[in-house]
Amino acid sequence: MLNARIKLRHLQAFLEVARQRSFARAAERLAITQPGISKTIRELEETLGASLFDRTPKGVALNQAGLTLLRHAGPALRALEEGVQAIGDTDGVRQLRVGALSTVESRLLPDALRGWHAEGTPHADVGVSVVTGPSAFLLSRLRRGELDLVVGRMTEAREIQDLAFEHLYYERLLLVVRAGHPLAGMSPLPPEALSAYPWVLPPPRTTLRQQVDSFCVRHSLALPARRLETLSLPLSRGYTLGSEAIWVAPEEAVVESLAAGELCELALPLEQQGGSVGLCTNATLRPSLALEAFCERLREVASRLGRGAPSP
DSSP states (O other): OTTTOOOHHHHHHHHHHHHTTTTHHHHHHTOOOHHHHHHHHHHHHHTTTSOOEEETTEEEEOOOOOOHHHHHHHHHHHHHHHHHHHHHHHOOEEEEEEOOOOGGGGTTEEEHHHHHHHTTTTTEEEEEEEEEOOHHHHHHHTTTTSSEEEEEEEETTTTTTEEEEEEEEEEEEEEEEETTOTTTTSSSSGGGGGGGGEEEOOOSHHHHHHHHHHHHHHHTOOSSSSEEEEEOOHHHHHHHHTTEEEEEEHHHHHHHHHTTTTTEOSSOOOSSOOEEEEEEEESSSSOOOHHHHHHHHHHHHHHHTTTTSSOO
């Protein structure tokens, strides 16, 4: 049980001093006197029986006890603020911040958003802001609290670490070419034949590129000098349809073009099972009801697409 002597003002003062690393600046931000904020921090330290800050020539710094309190007090106050805001939010103006990797931009996320904003749904008035980019960029923003959720294939990303990941389905990377390409329909396809054509592939230092590099090592291939490195699906598709390029494509991004006969999958698998596509959240932050509902929407769409169960 929380000590009754610890008040909201104690935690607010603590968090502001931790942010500003200065009693004077924190007092200015909270519109109180410096002796007042010093007294508030002293009361908190006496109640806890521990010092929270070390005084340095450049200001103050959190010690180990302070870091421990910060890890818990910050998310708790943010959750409280969200609750108060939700109660007082009479016009329903809220927004989810979602990070999306290229592996879910074509079907999973668009389908989920269409259902989310359908007329009459419980959260139709909740806006969604979508940020795209490589997993390292999106996961770092999630860790800092700048995103509520990241969706995509990211299990190989080192940046997941203490974040919470929930598997939805496995998805393969495919080698695809335009219809009528010299390699289309060739089976068996010798790996060395790929070197004669331009490639479209994910940029270096991305989780998808790791799989391409592994494929090249397995087949003793060197990446061709003629290559386009991008995460843009429209650019990749347009370039591939108008050239003899080989596109390393997420299955979701090309499934409709394959069915329509615009693109052809080469008879040389880049990977067998594929990577795990799922939801990544910041476990230190309490999810809002809207976020929980949006995650459930994503699960429903994944199941409807026939991908709810893991591959054997």
